[in-house]
Amino acid sequence: MSISVRAAERGDVPALVRLRLANAERHVELDPTVYRVPDVEAVRRHFEGVLSGESKVVILVAEVVGEVVGMAEVVLLADPPDHQILAPCRAADIHTVVLDGHRGEGVGSALLAAAEQAAAERGVSIIHAGIFAANKGAVRFYSSAGFGPRGTLLSKEQDASVDG
Structure with a gap:
């Protein structure tokens, strides 16, 4: 099986929407209190905006036999402001999605x-x-690709209502 990875194009928007929604559904299964399935039109507008010009997001797609079966988003982050203690370092967030029928075939690794x-x-x-x-x-996927812990993200839920 041949996997090709390329930069996403405007014509890929329907496939990108399908991938985002499939990913959302998988995550909702993990925890519906944390994740949601976003509005289809909002997702479409997002991808159209990202692909229409200069963006801090790079989107790549993976194709198998001419079908888009995965994507990776690289979200470029701003350097920390001068007043913070973090050393300047060019960083990015990465998000990958591979359709269920193509997991375990090397698509995610090619995208990464x-x-x-x-x-x-x-x-x-x-x-x-x-x-x-x-x-x-x-x-497991990211760990096998060499990603490891870098700090701990702690969170606390609280009552968001504000008495005014």
Whole structure:
């Protein structure tokens, strides 16, 4: 099976929407209190906007036999402001999606390798993959690709109502 990875184009928007919604459905199964299935039109507008001009997001697609079966988004992050203690470092977040019928075939690995190359070409020296701990498959995938812990993200839910 031949996998080709290329930069996404405007004509890929329907496939990108399908991938985002499929990914959302998988995540809702993990925890419906954390994840949701976004509005289809909002997703379409997002991808059309990203692909219409200069963007801080690089989108790559993976094709198998001419069908888009996966995508990777590389979201370029701003350097920390001068007042913060973090050393300046060009960084990016990465998000990958592979359709269920094509998992385990090397599609994710091909996307990740191309995304790392695209990030390096843009001067990125660190890539973050924010993974929900319950998503064991994604943790395993990124760990096997050399990603490891870099700090701990702690959170606390609180009552968001404000008495005024």
